[in-house]
Amino acid sequence: VMTQSPATLSLSPGERATLSCRASQTVSSNYLSWYQQKPGQAPRLLLYGTSNRATGIPARFSGSGSGTDFTLTISSLQPEDFAVYYCQHNYNFSWTFGQGTKVEIK
Amino acid sequence: QLQLQESGPGLVRPSETLSLTCTVSGGSITSDNYYWGWIRQPPGRGLEWIGNVHYSGATYHNPSLKSRVTMSVDTSKKQFSLKLSSVTAADTAVYYCANYCSGDSCSSPNAFGIWGQGTMVSVSS
Numbered sequence: 001v002m003t004q005s006p007a008t009l010s011l012s013p014g015e016r017a018t019l020s021c022r023a024s025q026t027v028s029s030n031y032l033s034w035y036q037q038k039p040g041q042a043p044r045l046l047l048y049g050t051s052n053r054a055t056g057i058p059a060r061f062s063g064s065g066s067g068t069d070f071t072l073t074i075s076s077l078q079p080e081d082f083a084v085y086y087c088q089h090n091y092n093f094s095w096t097f098g099q100g101t102k103v104e105i106k
Numbered sequence: 107q108l109q110l111q112e113s114g115p116g117l118v119r120p121s122e123t124l125s126l127t128c129t130v131s132g133g134s135i136t137s138d139n140y141y142w143g144w145i146r147q148p149p150g151r152g153l154e155w156i157g158n159v160h161y162s163g164a165t166y167h168n169p170s171l172k173s174r175v176t177m178s179v180d181t182s183k184k185q186f187s188l189k190l191s192s193v194t195a196a197d198t199a200v201y202y203c204a205n206y207c208s209g210d211s212c213s214s215p216n217a218f219g220i221w222g223q224g225t226m227v228s229v230s231s
Contacts, residue, residue: 033217035153042202042224043145043153048217055213086153090216093166095143095206097153 002087004098010106017074019101021087026067031090034063034072037100038083046085047072077103108133110203110222118197118229124190128203128222135184136161141206142179142186143218146199154199158206159186193229200224 001024011017021032029050035043045054047063050070060075074081082105087098114126128142135142144156157167159177167175176189190197205220213219 031216035218037153042221043218044221045214045217045219048214048219052214054217054219084152088153088155088218090206093158094169095155095158095166097145097155100152 002089002096002098004085004087004101006101007099008102008104010104011077012106013077013079015077017072017077017081017103019072019074019085019103021065021070021072021098023068023070023089025091027089027091029066029070032063032065032070033088034061035086035088036081036083037086043086074103108205108220110205110220112201112203112222112225114201114225114227116226116228118193118227119231120194120229121192124188124193124197124227124229126188126201126203126225126227127185128187130184130186130205135179135186136181137207139207139209139212141166141208142177143204143206144177144188145202145204145218146197147202147224148196148199156188156190156201195229198227198229200226 003022005020032050034047037043051063062073084100084102109131111129118124141158143158159165161179174191179186202224203222204218
């Protein structure tokens with residue numbers, strides 16, 4: 001089970017966003033990914049292997065963590081970053097998504 | 107550039123079987139590194155992994171849905187499919203197909219790097 005917190009994060013443009021993803025057991029950082037989803041759109045891969053940005057993802061998105069605790073950080077929120085973010089892990093051919101964190105405009 | 111497109115009925119009757127197909131273009135469906143996935147999202151809710159299928163026929167299921175899910179790959183048509191039996195209103199969702207590339211030879215290894223646009227399926231009489 002992947003548990004994300006907080007459920008909702010209310011911030012202003014330019015602020016720093018810190019999103020948490022906690023696994024119920026130790027997971028490999030190689031298999032931890034983050035996705036962004038905007039209303040009416042399919043999810044988009046942001047980070048893979050905990051900290052590696054997917055093609056075209058801006059440097060303001062970064063990831064860290066190991067073991068059971070992982071973090072997605074957006075250094076300075078841009079208007080297009082307000083969305084829902086999901087972490088995801090694959091363990092032993094079982095794929096799991098967190099329940100999501102909504103980043104909304106304060 | 108790999109692209110995916112879901113297709114199938116937008117309305118399914120309760121107790122019947124939901125059938126969806128995902129067509130792959132711009133790349134191979136038979137790469138050993140590729141796992142073809144199905145993910146769904148009920149209205150206003152989060153993402154739920156349904157299962158993955160490999161072109162070899164190997165399948166991997168969400169335990170909560172396993173008894174109702176059948177997945178397969180048709181390499182000649184470059185398509186993979188999902189069947190979900192005995193549907194109820196709780197199966198109403200947007201269904202996405204996605205590509206999971208496993209291994210360091212992938213541009214985005216060990217992640218769902220490519221997604222279809224999604225297709226809404228409603229279960230109603």
